[in-house]
Amino acid sequence: MSRYQYRADELLVHVDDCGLIKSELAGHGYRAADRRGPLLRFVGEPARRAVPELLAELRARHGTGLRVSPNHVFGCDRIIWGSLRPRPTGRSFPEPPPIGPGERVKVGVVDTGIVQRNGEPHPYIKGRVVYGPDDVDAVAKDVDGYPTGSAGHGTFVTGLIVREAPNAVVHMKGVVDKSSGQVEDLAVADAIDSLRAEGVELINLSFSGSTWEDVPPKAIENALLRLDSSVVVVCAAGNRGTSGVLYPAGIRLRKEPEKGVEPALVIAVGAAVEERATPEVAAFSGHGPWVSAYAGGVDVIGPYFETGYPEGYNGWAIWSGTSFAAATLTGWIAARVDAGRSARAVADELITNKETRPAEIAVWDVNGSRDVPYIQGLGIG
Numbered sequence: 001m002s003r004y005q006y007r008a009d010e011l012l013v014h015v016d017d018c019g020l021i022k023s024e025l026a027g028h029g030y031r032a033a034d035r036r037g038p039l040l041r042f043v044g045e046p047a048r049r050a051v052p053e054l055l056a057e058l059r060a061r062h063g064t065g066l067r068v069s070p071n072h073v074f075g076c077d078r079i080i081w082g083s084l085r086p087r088p089t090g091r092s093f094p095e096p097p098p099i100g101p102g103e104r105v106k107v108g109v110v111d112t113g114i115v116q117r118n119g120e121p122h123p124y125i126k127g128r129v130v131y132g133p134d135d136v137d138a139v140a141k142d143v144d145g146y147p148t149g150s151a152g153h154g155t156f157v158t159g160l161i162v163r164e165a166p167n168a169v170v171h172m173k174g175v176v177d178k179s180s181g182q183v184e185d186l187a188v189a190d191a192i193d194s195l196r197a198e199g200v201e202l203i204n205l206s207f208s209g210s211t212w213e214d215v216p217p218k219a220i221e222n223a224l225l226r227l228d229s230s231v232v233v234v235c236a237a238g239n240r241g242t243s244g245v246l247y248p249a250g251i252r253l254r255k256e257p258e259k260g261v262e263p264a265l266v267i268a269v270g271a272a273v274e275e276r277a278t279p280e281v282a283a284f285s286g287h288g289p290w291v292s293a294y295a296g297g298v299d300v301i302g303p304y305f306e307t308g309y310p311e312g313y314n315g316w317a318i319w320s321g322t323s324f325a326a327a328t329l330t331g332w333i334a335a336r337v338d339a340g341r342s343a344r345a346v347a348d349e350l351i352t353n354k355e356t357r358p359a360e361i362a363v364w365d366v367n368g369s370r371d372v373p374y375i376q377g378l379g380i381g
Helices: 015-027 051-062 153-164 185-197 218-225 322-334 343-352
Strands: 005-014 031-036 039-043 068-075 105-111 168-174 182-184 202-205 232-236 265-273 293-296 300-307 314-319 360-365 368-375
Touching (some): 015 051, 051 068, 153 322, 232 322, 293 322, 300 322
Antiparallel strands (some): 031 039, 068 182, 300 314, 360 368
16 A cells, blocks of 8 residues: 555646657546646546556656656545544633724635534634635534544634634635545645635645655645745644655745746644643654744644534534644734735744744754744644
């Protein structure tokens, strides 16, 4: 079994390389289906040839520079099915202050969507999130009536952003599968393109995964390259407790000479725990030089379903994961955006200016200790 996940019998091919391998793909039962930016999606016949085997054969014949990859699948690993699942709490957030005058900060969230009750979101985020019918997080229940899968994740993430930035308005794109907690490369790319069209300059991606040959997922990378340099994309570093690079957090965009401008900024966020006098990296968190910031991600309080459902819950929960560390940092940035200060300016200052950081966390790796920006967040219990 592959350590990375992908859509079986789908390939993403750069348009400039299609002529080189199109006939070979046809011989294996693949046909062009649709196009996203510079990528064509090819769809094959079920179980005719395993994607990794076919990719290896194509690379062997045409060289490693061939731009073809799987349609990768990412997910909310471990926080749904593993030891980091949500727990009941008797606590809650205070009501956010009234929405102030002036232009509100747009924050894009690509996640599971928003849980509704009687056609409305959780009271804490009501009036602070924009979503459509396809962005509703339908709740799947097991035989005992308890929620299964990833239901509630998008609401929880949105609540943490609003907690930090009450004047933000979250634009939700509910493309993460509600039952499995998984989302494919192309679906994320489409959501990012939609947020770009809506003028969003701060985006939260609270999911992660490995990729074939440890290279950036092509559809997401190309969608990020289409963003303006003013945009900040905050990504969860994953819950595998490894220094191995996970994506999309591990994407590092490079300046394209022909464009003459800087690309968008991608920030990988790990989770910290505050059990001792000084914060430490959580055991489950992704870590290493590729993680550029940390935020509180252990025993975070956030909105979760409704009072009495599931049994023992009060409409709130305690949850842990880098998903929530990322959401906390996203909200922290949003809270500091104003008429004279963009999300990019706030994020650049946090990452590069040690003098103005609210706090730091000491992170050890093979190169010794380094101080990395750290945000506790208002949702830490």
